[in-house]
Amino acid sequence: MTLSTTPAHVAMAGNIPTGEPVIIREASDVSQLINTSTHSRNNARIVIGIALGGVFLDAYDLGSLAFGMKDITREFGLSPGGAGMVASAIAFGAIVGALAGGYLTDKIGRYRVFMADMFFFVVAAIACACAPNEYVLAGARFVMGLGVGIDLPVAMAFLAEFSKLKGRGNKASSIAMWCPTWYAAISISWLLVLFFYAVLPAEYAGWLWRIILGFGAVPALLIIAIRSRYMSESPVWAANQGDLQGAAAILRNAWGINAQVAAASERPPVKPVRAASWRNYGELLRGVYLRRTILATVTAVASAFAYNAVAFGLPVIISSFLAQSMLTTILVSLALNLLFAFTGGLLAVRLVPRFGAWKMTVLGYSFQLVALVGLALVGKPDSGAEAALSVAMLALFLLGQGVGPGSHTMTFASLSYPTSLRGVGVGFNQTLMRASSTVSLFMFPLLAAALSTRVFWIIALAPLAGLLALLIVRWEPSGYDVDAEDFTSASQ
Structure with a gap:
């Protein structure tokens, strides 16, 4: 097992630990605490909300071109092949991003990957809005697709690893939240289309697709602005890397659990956990x-x-x-x-x-x-x-x-x-x-x-x-x- 070389990221804001100290001796203790926790978990809910914000971006960016293709085809004089290139670029980016994002999520951690992929959304959305031709637009949509593909593995990991095992709000319920979040994003894109369709003068109707695509940068910038204060590394992932101190700090901050790590002499021998590797796909x-x-x-x-x-x-x-x-x-x-x-x-x-x-x-x-x-x-x-x-x-x-x-x-x-x-x-x-x-x-x-x-x-x-x-x-x-x-x- 490869141990973490840096402490897990712990959010600045969180709950105040209460109750008797809970002693952590090994990584399985961290997983068990989250699975059975009845403690307040305000910060954990915020982490889940931010992860769902990433899902919102995925859906918005994938669906935002639905009404723009006709105008894009006319503005750039696209052939059917050119239109197909623009329409499918984000899907090809998402295929590449998902494969790489899955590996990186396990290798370097949930927090680092999530924070990095937010920048894909900002840069790509602005580039789409300003695209002078179909090649820049397709390239920007490909980069946007990389962000979409990278984001889903890390978002699902956050939803699973910041939720309890059973009962209301369990892991399956938290993960299922990605679906209404997705449809909310699609609906908001339709509402934006409806709004700008109503208010834009007829001579500027061709701007509609640029406005809709560019708007995707807004929620990404909001997530970036609040990430350090509320977003933490997954405590289960940190514990699996051997960083019990970091995992305990996240439990104190996100759940309000007064988690303390046992002295080294009181811990059992470290059990090897499967190391991140490309071979894990096999x-x-x-x-x-x-x-x-x-x-x-x-x-x-x-x-x-x-x-x-x-x-x-x-x-x-x-x-x-x-x-x-x-x-x-x-x-x-x-x-x-x-x-x-x-x-x-x-x-x-x-x-x-x-x-x-x-x-x-x-x-x-x-x-x-x-x-x-x-x-x-x-x-x-x-x-x-x-x-x-x-x-x-x-x-x-x-x-x-x-x-x-x-x-x-x-x-x-x-x-x-x-x-x-x-x-x-x-x-x-x-x-x-x-x-x-x-x-x-x-x-x-x-x-x-x-x-x-x-x-x-x-x-x-x-x-x-x-x-x-x-x-x-x-x-x-x-x-x-x-x-x-x-x-x-x-x-x-």
């Missing part, structure tokens, strides 16, 4: 982790393919298939995201401690399968009643996404692996998920043009694959102490 495909990785990967890829085809194709579906105006398209897209996807995500957070991630994901995929088959059967509506039914099916699809795979594919990716593998586990999952998103975003316009509404039969294969994977691999991560596998032989 560990995901061995032993008990193989089945978990297969389930997490299939559900994530299926979810990404279906969601990207429907959610990012929503303007096309509403304006073309349902023959609605631009303003109606904006309003209906916003309403569907807020009333169904966002609400479904909130339900997932509330219900996962009771029902578990497996049952919730099965329910969500079932909703999506019914919705996509319904859309395929209705086809292009010929009446107001059929159009209303199609919108209802879109609503059911988004509700299913929020309740099930949208929330809990990340639960499977994050809680299937202990601390030593969590970064690479999420990184691997996100690399394949982003690849699926890229294929989906590229294929949907082509398939929609060739098949019209029959494209929904193709998309329906994704939730069907997710359901089959869940029925074959019945793994429930919620409430299971996966971090204990770093200190036992169970994972071997």
Whole structure:
């Protein structure tokens, strides 16, 4: 095991420790304290909030170009290939970023990686807003994608490692919060589009995409401004590196636990914990982790393919298939995201401690399968009643996404692996998920043009694959102490 050469970062602001001293003798004690803590954890909640702020940026930056591509294509005179380059650049950046970010999250720590990737968002957002041509715009979107890809592994690690194991607000519930946060970001991007669409004079309508993309720098700058005061390193990661003093300081500051490290003579021999390495990606495909990785990967890829085809194709579906105006398209897209996807995500957070991630994901995929088959059967509506039914099916699809795979594919990716593998586990999952998103975003316009509404039969294969994977691999991560596998032989 490689010991930490520098102390873990401890936030400046936090709770005042209370109660009798709690003695820490080894790394497993730190994990156990967090899992069972009933102490005040105000600062821990702030850390979770900041990590979710990173998720907000990911979603905002990925979705912010949805309404701008038509104007960008016209302004820069793009060919279909050029438009594809600009649209897919962020996805390719996210693939590279997820692979590297997973490794770095385990290697140098959650705090350092999170603080570094915020700068990607600031620089890239400003560069996008000022891009003089399509090549600068594509390059800036690629850099933005690097930030998105790096951020998800570290954000999920924070959510898992600053939450207790069971009960309300547990690890699965905290991780599921990424979903409503994602939809809130998408909804805010729609609201900004609606606002500037209403207030910009017609002659400046071409500025809309620049304003929306540039706005992404604002939340990133806010996170950077408050990072040192409230953001701490993960105490479990610090303890796994041998920095028990740093872990104890974080517990005192973030949880208000009066944690003290036992004298060296009172500690048991240090148990080796898996060191960070690129080879750890191979560990995901061995032993008990193989089945978990297969389930997490299939559900994530299926979810990404279906969601990207429907959610990012929503303007096309509403304006073309349902023959609605631009303003109606904006309003209906916003309403569907807020009333169904966002609400479904909130339900997932509330219900996962009771029902578990497996049952919730099965329910969500079932909703999506019914919705996509319904859309395929209705086809292009010929009446107001059929159009209303199609919108209802879109609503059911988004509700299913929020309740099930949208929330809990990340639960499977994050809680299937202990601390030593969590970064690479999420990184691997996100690399394949982003690849699926890229294929989906590229294929949907082509398939929609060739098949019209029959494209929904193709998309329906994704939730069907997710359901089959869940029925074959019945793994429930919620409430299971996966971090204990770093200190036992169970994972071997």
